Amino acid sequence: MYQQLAKYITDRIVVNDEQLQVILSYFKALTLKKNEVINNLGNPARRMYFVNKGCLRVYFVKEDGAEVTRRFAFENALSTSLTSFISGEPLTEITKAIETTELVYISRADFYYLLDVLPCWEKFYRNLLEFAYVNNTRRLQSFVTQDATERYKLLLKENPHMVQRLSNKLVANYLNISQEALSRLKSKI
Amino acid sequence: MYQQLAKYITDRIVVNDEQLQVILSYFKALTLKKNEVINNLGNPARRMYFVNKGCLRVYFVKEDGAEVTRRFAFENALSTSLTSFISGEPLTEITKAIETTELVYISRADFYYLLDVLPCWEKFYRNLLEFAYVNNTRRLQSFVTQDATERYKLLLKENPHMVQRLSNKLVANYLNISQEALSRLKSKI
DNA sequence: GAAAAACATTGATCTGGATCAAAAAATCAG
DNA sequence: CTGATTTTTTGATCCAGATCAATGTTTTTC
Numbered sequence: 459m460y461q462q463l464a465k466y467i468t469d470r471i472v473v474n475d476e477q478l479q480v481i482l483s484y485f486k487a488l489t490l491k492k493n494e495v496i497n498n499l500g501n502p503a504r505r506m507y508f509v510n511k512g513c514l515r516v517y518f519v520k521e522d523g524a525e526v527t528r529r530f531a532f533e534n535a536l537s538t539s540l541t542s543f544i545s546g547e548p549l550t551e552i553t554k555a556i557e558t559t560e561l562v563y564i565s566r567a568d569f570y571y572l573l574d575v576l577p578c579w580e581k582f583y584r585n586l587l588e589f590a591y592v593n594n595t596r597r598l599q600s601f602v603t604q605d606a607t608e609r610y611k612l613l614l615k616e617n618p619h620m621v622q623r624l625s626n627k628l629v630a631n632y633l634n635i636s637q638e639a640l641s642r643l644k645s646k647i
Numbered sequence: 648m649y650q651q652l653a654k655y656i657t658d659r660i661v662v663n664d665e666q667l668q669v670i671l672s673y674f675k676a677l678t679l680k681k682n683e684v685i686n687n688l689g690n691p692a693r694r695m696y697f698v699n700k701g702c703l704r705v706y707f708v709k710e711d712g713a714e715v716t717r718r719f720a721f722e723n724a725l726s727t728s729l730t731s732f733i734s735g736e737p738l739t740e741i742t743k744a745i746e747t748t749e750l751v752y753i754s755r756a757d758f759y760y761l762l763d764v765l766p767c768w769e770k771f772y773r774n775l776l777e778f779a780y781v782n783n784t785r786r787l788q789s790f791v792t793q794d795a796t797e798r799y800k801l802l803l804k805e806n807p808h809m810v811q812r813l814s815n816k817l818v819a820n821y822l823n824i825s826q827e828a829l830s831r832l833k834s835k836i
Numbered sequence: 837g838a839a840a841a842a843c844a845t846t847g848a849t850c851t852g853g854a855t856c857a858a859a860a861a862a863t864c865a866g
Numbered sequence: 867c868t869g870a871t872t873t874t875t876t877g878a879t880c881c882a883g884a885t886c887a888a889t890g891t892t893t894t895t896c
Contacts, residue, residue: 522790528787542783543779550788551768580769588733594783595730599739601790602715603707606853615744627873634791639853641875795883816843828883830845843892850885855878862873 459487462534463508463562480578481572485562490555503542505550509535515628516551527632529593530556530620540590543569555640556628602628607637607643639642650721652697652751660771670761670768677796679744692731692738694752698724701748704817705740716821718782719745719809732758745817754804754813795824796832 460482467473467481485508490496497503498520507514514531515604516539528551531537542549543566572579600609610633614621621629630640649671656662656670674697679685686692688708696703703720706730718742720726731738732755753761761768789798799822803810810818819829 482662499722518788518792526791528791541659541781545657561718577766584769584776587773591776591780592730592733592781594780594787598717598783598787598790599707602717603709625873626875635852636854637874638855638876642853645875814843815845825884826844826881827846827885831883834845837896839895841892841894842888845890846888848885851881851883853880854882855880856870857878858876860875862871862874864868864871866867 459510459562462483462510466508466534466536466556467582471578472506473578477576477578480576484564484568484572488561488563490561492555492557495552495554496551497539497549499550499552502546502566503539504566505641506536506538506543506566507531507553507561507563508567509533510560510562512555512557513562513623514553514559515556516553517631518551525552525631526634528626528629530624530632532619532623535584556624592597592639600624601634604640606633607647609633609635610640610643611647648699648751649674651699655697655725656721656771659774660767661770662767666765666767669765673757673761673797675753675755677750678753679748681744681746681752684741684743686728686738686742688741689737689738691735692728693755694727694753695727695732695758696720696742696750698722698726699749699751701744701746701750702812703742703748703750704745705742707740713821714741714820716817719813719817719821721808721812725775737821745813790823795822795828796823796836798822799829799832800836 459531463607464482473481488507490512494522496505496514497506499591501523508534510533511533514537515527516529516531516537517525517527519525529537530573537553539551539553541547566595573583600612610629613629620632624632625642626644627637630637633640635643652674653667653671654669662670663755665720672819677696679701685694685696685703698720700722702728703721704719705718705726706714706716708714718726726742728738728740728742730736730740762772789801793801799818802818804820809821813821815829815833822829824832
């Protein structure tokens, strides 16, 4: 159950076995059914999740109720509503399992406790923040500098597995275009 | 010269006077003329800047040469091309002074050296990354969930000083709309 | 302080992608 | 396996905001 997470951590920071066991001991298992939601707008993010199997979808909800996908978390990815996890303020993005999903999670309190007691966890968190920032910026850059076709081509190039694994509807939503628009632009490439 | 930076640091982390002097000793002064550029696409980011007076504009350049503003850094703000600063890869955003601007800066090498030797600097960097991430995410959310008028109203509410201080052209560019579109939507509010 | 340059406004037209609608294809539940 | 739901495709129409153009206004420069 902890094997994938252990590899994830040791791939990113230098950590001895004792420290690793301490870290892992704070993670608990959770299985979600398809379409199950794990947080609610208005509450703060209380956990950070690691995906062993399955896939999470994180999305914003517009005022009119429309959803815009912010990110997917596939196997061996960490996921939380990081802005809320950081600030403690209510979250503005919903996380839902798009298929049956096996997770392990750590509570926000335990996460911050580890930051205080394990210097290597501070390094881990630094790494996590750096990657989250870089990914976020790439996505922002793509939205403000590229049209729908360019965004799709970039996705095909950088994350082909996403296009293979997800329905057109979800891919379109990730690109922030309608599924009709995606269908049309695919037929033109 | 270091007064504003010293306050910026002590407002964010717990640091004794000796540590503070060590940190400040790595910063050097630099004054930019209006429209002077401080980095070039293709090079990695080698410095982090702190604005004492003036204003920096950080922008992406599209394939067709059009510019899209990513961020402004006014007085008492840190600024770098953080994705490049983190990864060491060539930067994808240009930083230009939009007026005569007085800066102090630290080199990337010295910044990382401080991370190794001063635990409080690691905390400082964590804080910096967290805020950068949160701001980035807010901006991404605004772009994917709001139309031009809503983005403008949000800017007016959250950063009225930006609307006051900057030309319509720059405000429009920050909102990723044409200056004509901004002029029209303002007349309708 | 006058000429030049940059910026702001307003009008006309264009366009990428949204929305609405309906049919075809795929997936799911019992 | 079969009917029901969901997804995908294609067509018709619409709209927010872009672009082009012209004029007025402010700022810069010498």
